[in-house]
Amino acid sequence: MELPERVAGLMGQARSDLAELVSIPSVADPRQYPPEECARAAQWVLDAFAAVGFTDAHLAETADGSQAVVGSRPCGDPEAVTVLLYAHYDVQPPLDETAWRTPPFELTEVDGRWYGRGAADCKGNIVMHLTALRALGDDVPVNLKLVVEGSEEQGTGGLEDFVPKHADLLRADAVLVCDTGNAAVGRPAATVSLRGMVNVVVTVEALASEIHSGMFGGAAPDALAALVAMLAGLRDAEGNTTVSGLDNSQEWSGATYPEAQFRSDAGVVDGASLLGDGSVSDMLWARPSMTILGIDCPPVVGSAAAIVPRARARLNLRIPPGTDPAVAEKALTDHLVAAAPWGVHVAVETEATGSPFSAQTDGPAYRAIASAMEEAFGSPMVSLGQGGSIPLCNVFAETYPGAELILMGVEEPLALIHAPNESVHPREIEDMALAEALFLQRLTR
Template sequence: MDLRGRVTGLMGRARTDLAELVVIPSVADSRQYPPEGCARAAQWVVEAFIEEGFRDAHLEETADGSQAVIGSRPCADPAAPTVLLYAHYDVQPPLDEDAWRTPPFELTEVDGRWYGRGAADCKGNIVMHLTALRALGDDVPVNLKLVVEGSEEQGTGGLEDFVPKHAELLQADTILVCDTGNASVGVPAATVSLRGMVNLVVSVDALSSEVHSGMFGGAAPDALAALVAMLATLRDATGDTTVTGLDHGQTWPGEPYPPEQFRTDAGLVDGAALLGSGTVSDMLWARPALTILGIDCPPVLGSAAAIAPHARARLNLRIPPGTEPDVAEKALTEHLLASAPWGVRVGVESEATGAPFLARTDGPAYRAMAAAMEEAFGTSMVHLGQGGSIPLCNVFAETYPNAEIVLMGVEEPQALIHAPNESVDPREIARLALAEALFMQGLASGRER
């Protein structure tokens, strides 16, 4: 079977599929977009997978009101391995539409890339699954299950609640979580580590009301200055996060992230320094990282000559595998309280937490995927970390402790997921569709390298 040739011949259809999906504004947040968009996308996915042999594909409502597409496709051998295919059809809002060079909800080709909201995250992965299945045709050698959720970007946990309550429905030997991506275009990767996170809001109260800075400044405590002093203790001069009680010296054992590539990917301005005492990979995937997401304080325009009585900041702490969220939350809270100057009143409110994830990579599925990726891309698969949290991975791991979880997908740094001008390189769809088809064949036959 010439799988590579079949995939190549299917790419026209893949583009048509992706165009049909991207045009649907399936933003899960109903405050910004009507729910009909998600309903249309869900139905499109159901019909597409029914056509590819998932005869029982249907919609299941989850606890957050979103609909998940569930289905199965048994093969001729009931004893063959079972593989669960995952993706999500909901997308981020387009944000500033004026910043888009092309219409966000219209698939547009520019310089060989396909632009549109969701083109990579994660509708491109839905199309990748479909292309792999079409390439195999009737010769799918493994038992398949499917789940495509509709609220991943909203983060409201509908599928996380659904999975343990319907464990038998989705049970599999291998779970392909297709919502990550490669190190760069043409460099295949499995994401083996995900950061967890702690979100806090810290508030500072120093005075009962604003007072004139000329009359009281110098003796009266300034809530904003106190907050700034507290936030300044969270990083040192090199940029290392310095939350007391957390391990700040771990190193990343997988693929390195070249500093110059990171500078380009992150869009550093000329002269800006990379932060931290470790490598880029250490700082991204092995160590805690504190980000100030927002500050409530008087804006520059319209500000008065007055001392701020109150100030707040929203903080995001990313934590590597090996650090529990409750430990990190306690450490950050205690650090903030201990660093408050001048006896100001400090409040810390927990907003959200998520556990980190570390995949097991020593099983037959990982070996089969490494072989498939190498054949499809012509180069060895590398192991990456990812800064974003995917809470569903921990739910899968807890619900199916014997399953191998492989994170992969069509996203890569140029895709600009969650930002204006999101795009996908169609070669990534083609190569990953080929890799997925080869993986199924290799897993079924026990071929490993």
């Protein structure tokens, strides 16, 4: 039986695997879900990979308390290429469960897609790995290593701390970072660029306490109004992010993201304009982007006729490759302080920073995955950026400077990762598993 037929014949097991994994609410936040659920998911992953040849698979404790599944599968030739397979078993919380069309932790098929939290991000990629390895059987001419972490979504850095301290354990010539995806269903892609990020909380204080808006309004400074003015100044009239000191003119050179497709993928309401004076690809992958994540201020229901004495906002600044996060952090802090009106007091607290990432695309592993994807999908692989951040990629690149990092996976825009109604198209699992199998079968020095 040819490899495509073997992969196709395994899709029933792939669905069963994914259903079992999705049923485990492995949210790595003990304030929301018991840690036993992550432990259960870790054990499931360990058992599954032990069954496909990772006989030394074990759980490794990381600095943030999460457990990573680590293992190896030698091919018998120490001179053969070594490939590290990566994924994560933890998932985002379901958010508003009433917004789901299906139960979030029950894999459910609707209109040909499989719905459930983690179905794409990233349990679908775990199933992709397993399907590829089952299809290959013993025909794997490379040495394999494995790491499946349990705290990627929380961003607490367990594996980022673990990798450099255990460098030889995971050392490889190529790393398949399977936590991204394709341009669309059936359109294969490798992600070659990731934005970094700076998360801050800005606090504005104008008064000692609330005071009556009738007696004092008009002369007393208003902390909420000051904050609103500061936040409004982070974008210009066209929607470009305008943090002083950051370059807002770069252009994306890879595959384009058609505007009509983006509008559909993002659910942009009729009549609303897209932001910025660049292309969609420029705005997503080549330029800085500011998002207001939340604001602390009185809610409408229950608010009083009083001037707000203090207010704060949580901000997320995404930065493209070529921008130092320390430079961006200072630029954002300085911008906010300078923009504050009326002499109000401003404090900016940095929550987290992450470096952008740019992959090398001129090596043999990259050429091999491009060939494998084109054969599996019947169309050429394209290069995409991703607006999100994966700090682990920088850790891999620094720890293994000679390794090729390939970012790929079963996620695509309709998967709605991190949102209600996350789903995966089973064809993506099948085709990506075939591409991975072809890659592992053919990669040589």
